Structures are given as structure tokens and as C-alpha cells.
Amino acid sequence: MDMASNNLDTRTPLISMRNIRKSFGSLHALQGASIEVYPGEIVALVGDNGAGKSTLVKVMAGVHSFDSGDYEIEGKPANIKTPSDANERGIATVYQDLALCNNLDAVQNLFLGRELTGSSWFGKRINRAACEVRAREVLTKMRLGNLSLTRPVGAMSGGQRQNIAIARSILWQPKIVILDEPTAALSHSAAEQVSSLIRSLADQGLGIVVVSHDIHHFVVNATDRIEVMRLGANVASLKSMEVTGEMVVNAMVGGNESVNLAG
């Protein structure tokens, strides 16, 4: 991961989106949203339903195009039109539904669609051994070395499945990982594990964007910066260290602090 390539003193953000606008017909989903992500940083994207956070990450991941604004990756225009463009530019996404195949094992899920194969003379025979070595490498790096590689992932726990989905996203060495509600389906202890996993990825120099509703635990405890969105634009940028869950919720709904505290 060459994160410190040329500009050593003035850090270039991995991703910089400024003043992004996006409409679906008459619905203005994004009205000048912005976000910057630096290497090694975990940015939480929070907001009420319809605030535009999903649209913003979908634009980032190439699922949606945008109408106007600047989208730069490492200081250069991003030019991302499809999800595979985003993959090539080093942006990986972990979807909320994890997009795992329950009947396949961890290795098969990690490499799905991009298996290491032999020549097409033998019908693209999968090189299982090579896949397994690479999978083990990544899982060990994530401190998941003892995860079974041969059980179907459908037989695994929610936390293990979440871990496999994250492992898949970093398999091809991205620069940015977008996680959509990574802790939503998990128990408290499994969510803790996932947060420490996400932290260790950031420590390796990746930029992390997390969409989460788990304000009081995950967002304030496990991230570095919180971008609050309301009605398609950013309304606050908070340092996670300095705020409480209540303050974040207030910024989200834009209400009076004492009223919200009373609730």
C-alpha cells in the first residue's frame, strides 16, 4: 500500500467529493454533499432515512452517476461510471446484505467471479490451492486465521459472515473500503470484533467509509470522524472523540438538544 507516494507533507485525501448533486427525477437526493477520506481514517456517514448517505456511497462506488460536483481520487478526477470502474480504482464495497453465497465456502466466496484459474483448454480449472493460500494470507492479516475455509458460509455465524465479506473486499488490495451498516445484523460482541477489524484495516493505511445507524456504540466509539447529513447535504463534521451519541443524533435530526435529551 503506497499511501505516501509523492506528497508527503500536504496529505492528499484518498477520496475527495465536493458539492455533489444528484437528482432522481424531481427527487433531489444529493444537494451539494461533500466528503473527504484520508489514508488510515475511519469516516462515519450518518443521517436520518432519506438524508442521502446511501446515495452518496453509491455514487462513490460507481452504482449511481452524479449530476454535478467534483469527485477526485488521490487528487485526480475519478471518472467512475460502473462498479467495476470503482473496483479498478481501488474502491471496494461491503454491502449490507453481504452478497455471500451460502452454499459456498469462505475461499469460494472470497474469489467469486475472480477465481485463479488455469488455461481455458481445461475449461478454466480453478486453482484451489493458490486461492486457499491467498485467502489464508488475507484472513491471517485480519487475525481470522482460524476461520474454517471449507465449511459453507451459510453454516457460519453472523459475525463470521461479516468478516468474510470484509475479507473479500480487501482481497484485491483496495485503497478505500465502503461498509454499509456493518454492525446492523450483529450481536454486541460480534459488533465489537468487527469494529476492531475495521480499525486494523485503517491502521494498515486504508481509508474507510462506514454508513451506520448504530450511533451510540459503533459510530462514536469506533470511528475517527462523523459526517452528518441531512436533506442531501452535510450539516456537521464532528470528531468522534469529542462528541456523545446525543450530540450526533441532534445534528442528524436538527432538533433542540434539550427536547431530544428529554426523549
Add this chain to the structure above:
Amino acid sequence: MTALMTTLEAPATPKLKRRTFGELLTTDLRALPVLVGLAFLWIFFTYQSEVFLTARNLSNLLLQSTVVGIMALGLMFVLLVKEIDLSLAAINGVTAVLMAKLIVEFGFSPWLAIPLSILLGAAIASFSARWVSFVGVPSFVVTLGLGLALNGIQLLLLPPTARYGLMGTGIEHIAQTYITGLWSWTLVTIGIALYALLIFSNMHRRRQLGLPVALLTSAIMPLLGAALLGAICVSIFNQHNGIPLPVLIFVVLLGLGGYLLKETQFGLSLYAIGNNDEAARRAGIKVPVIRMYAFAIAGGVAAIAGIISASRTLGVGVFSGGGVGGGTLLLESIAAAVIGGVSLFGGRGAIYAALLGALVIGTVQNGLNLMGVENEIRLIVTGVLLIVAVSIDKLIEKFTGQKSF
């Protein structure tokens, strides 16, 4: 599926533990219940008729099972991607009739007519897949309609006598050819050598990369098992006439199919699409293309089965392809795949399913025939067996708390 997962609690530390018998039953040992059932059937029929276990009868039994087995093998590819093709029996019939027409009326050589009809079968089935992908009509409906239409075309292709005799055209040799003596043993040796090559290639790759290699369970046991099974089968066949060519064709197709499903990227894509087509799409798998190949394989293989049955019955007619509506041929092919362990809901089933399922259905047919039981009873028993097989599968899931994949 996701709704179910949200309720799952994660244990604090995932640890590697030996799998329980229940878990094995839903994964590696999934064939066990069918094998036990088959063994029961064989023991039962051996007690009921002294003819059952003779070489001649067992050879017959396998020969009788090939057409349904080959059909089930093709259908499996479609079932794996969570689709169904109800026109396969009609494809079987119409391609066989077309082949006969080309040979008898237009003087085609069988060497040309046979590949043509196989290609036509593949083309018809891939047409259904295109229709399913582009229009979005469920495959159930598309292939049901297509099957009826093909039945009509089959009748139109037939001459006023409603039958093309194939005696003396060369096609009859397919069913009448037996491979005996040295040739039969050479074939078994080649088959096992190829299997060994595959196993050792996988082991070599693992060893090169420093991965653990289980010599006993991943090489010696499967190879010894295959060699033993091959030797027993060939010696039984050789006590009668030799290996029937249709059985050899079935075995070759099983080998090819097994390789495709277990070793290749295409095979893995089938399982992925069957379980979660959205995930497969997001992973960059071209779902409509893979689906089309699955249907094409099923169609081509159905045509092969059609040619074999035309050869066995020495002609084609209204009855080809199970008769109008697919008849018992269609239902038995689906039943064979399901009894063997293929899920109708996609993503589940190994290649041996076609063999085991066809053997169960063939055994019931053959055994009840020997006992002099009427055809009606045979249908009832086959139907009940289908329900029992699927129920056992469900009960295992229920009592072990493991979902089968």
C-alpha cells in the same frame, strides 16, 4: 435468507472443531441416505426374486437406467441455477424424430444427423434461457409452453405411418454394441487413470504451495473406491455381454459433468447463481450467459438421451420423448435428480445425484417387473419414493439443525 441471519448470534471466538455427524450428513455424506435406500431396495428385491442379482439382470438394470439418468444429468445443470426446463423430454423426442427423418427420408449419414440433433437440442434449450433472461418470464412457464409446441412439431415431423424405423440405418448399433474383454478393462483403466491424474494434479498444487495434503482421504480412498467399483461393474458386465455402449456414454457424461461442476469456474458459477444470483451478479459473473450455457447443456444432453432411446426402441414415433406432455420420462427425470439430492431451489447437488437417482428409479422398475407387479404399482412406488427421499432430507436438516447446501 438475510432476515434469518439477522437473528443469529455470533460466538465470541470461532474455533476449529471436528464436524459432527449431523453436519457431515448435510455436507460430505449427503449421498449416504440415498445409498442406504438403494441398498435396502437391492436387498429387498434379491429376496423377492432370485433373478435380481444375476449379471444379466444387473446389466439390464443399468441399461434401463441410462436414458433417465442422462436426462437427469442434463436437467441438473438447469436446476443448479434455480431454473427448470420442462421441455427437456420434448427436446429428447423432437430431436430424435428429426434425426430419424434426416436419415430415413433425406439419406443423411448418422455421423452428421447425430451431431446436428444434439446441436439442435442445445439451441432450443438456450433459446428458452434467452427468453427467460430477456423477457423475465419464469422458466417454468416458458419451457412448459415450448414443450407442448415441440410435441406438436414432433407429430408434424412424423410420416403418416407415425413411425420411422431405424433398423439397418446404423443407429441401432448404439444400443446393440457391447464392449467386452480386454477393451472393457482398458476403458476402466483409462477412466481411473484420468481420475488419478486429476487427484494428483490437485495434490501437486497443494504440496507446491506448502498446504497440508491428506493422502489417505483425498487420494488413496477415492482412487481405491473408484478402482473397486469399476472392476466390480466391468466383471458383472463381462459375465453377460460386456459394457453396453449407452452405459459407457452415461459414464463418460458423468465424468465430464463432474469435472465441469467440481473443478471449473463455470461449475462454481452455477452453484453461486443458484444460491444468490444477485451476489453472483455483483461479483461480476455474467448470470444470463452462464444460465444459457446451463440450459444448452441440458438440451444437448437430452438430445443424446433421445438418440439412445431411439436406438433401443429401433425407431421413433409418437412415443419418443415420453409421448405427448413428456409422460413418465419427464417426471422420472425430475424425480431422479431430486431423489439423488439435487435441490429444486438451486445451488445444491453433486454429479452422482443423476446416477443414484436413476439407479433408484431403475431398480424399482426392474425389481417390480421381476416380481410380476403391474405398471400401476411401479408408478405409485416411484412417486412415494420421491416424497420419502425429499422428506428424509428435510428431516435430517430439522434434527441436526444444519441447513444442507
